[in-house]
Amino acid sequence: MNVYDAIMTRRSTRRFQTKAVPDEMLVKLIQAGRFAPSGGNSQSTHFFVITDPDFLAELADLVQQAFSKMEVTEGMYASLVSSITRSKKGGYVFHYNCPALIVTANQKDYGNNIADCACALENMMILGNEMDLGTCWINQLKWLNEDPALLEKFRSCGLKENERIYGALAVGFAASENGMPERMPLERKGNEVTLI
Numbered sequence: 296m297n298v299y300d301a302i303m304t305r306r307s308t309r310r311f312q313t314k315a316v317p318d319e320m321l322v323k324l325i326q327a328g329r330f331a332p333s334g335g336n337s338q339s340t341h342f343f344v345i346t347d348p349d350f351l352a353e354l355a356d357l358v359q360q361a362f363s364k365m366e367v368t369e370g371m372y373a374s375l376v377s378s379i380t381r382s383k384k385g386g387y388v389f390h391y392n393c394p395a396l397i398v399t400a401n402q403k404d405y406g407n408n409i410a411d412c413a414c415a416l417e418n419m420m421i422l423g424n425e426m427d428l429g430t431c432w433i434n435q436l437k438w439l440n441e442d443p444a445l446l447e448k449f450r451s452c453g454l455k456e457n458e459r460i461y462g463a464l465a466v467g468f469a470a471s472e473n474g475m476p477e478r479m480p481l482e483r484k485g486n487e488v489t490l491i
């Protein structure tokens with residue numbers, strides 16, 4: 296698959312097989328993230344590669360607990376409303392039980408923190424598609440990036456004092472009939488283009 300095809304057929308995967316992602320595939324993905332451009336070549340994105348099922352389960356619990364304490368407010372972003380509502384009901388697993396979750400953190404006082412993480416995540420999503428891996432951007436840890444319990448959890452594994460989480464990527468083999476990620480592009484109705 297060439298780069299254009301990998302971009303044009305990339306879709307989000309939200310149902311994963313339990314099968315682990317081989318280490319060599321994860322290493323390639325992480326390298327693609329690490330080789331993304333960064334503002335001023337700062338290279339300050341910190342990647343956490345989580346494959347430990349117990350850790351993933353603990354994260355899901357902490358995220359559900361944090362959202363359960365939040366209230367839905369008027370005009371709130373629909374996906375955030377959904378996370379809160381589903382957490383209050385119980386059984387909410389923000390990472391879709393993916394076998395690998397790649398979390399990107401960066402310095403909280405650096406102006407390109409989100410942009411740099413986004414470049415890294417997009418590189419990994421496109422390469423993931425080329426490698427027949429399903430991926431999905433996961434935003435919940437960014438919304439909760441000041442939550443004390445989650446901060447403590449990540450600090451215990453190396454998140455630095457001045458770092459916060461700005462994005463994450465669920466990675467795994469798609470639980471589809473043929474094991475491949477969905478590749479039918481969604482119609483583009485937005486993303487306006489103006490020629491000058």
Ligand SMILES: Cc1cc2nc3c(=O)[nH]c(=O)nc-3n(C[C@H](O)[C@H](O)[C@H](O)COP(=O)(O)O)c2cc1C
Pocket residue numbers: 305306307308309374431432433434435481
């Ligand atoms: C910044 C950003 C945040 C997103 N957050 C989530 C998320 O938390 N959970 C999720 O399931 N999908 C998330 N997505 C995936 C979008 O829902 C998805 O890209 C969009 O619906 C288009 O579908 P496609 O990726 O299959 O083309 C996010 C995507 C982006 C770019």
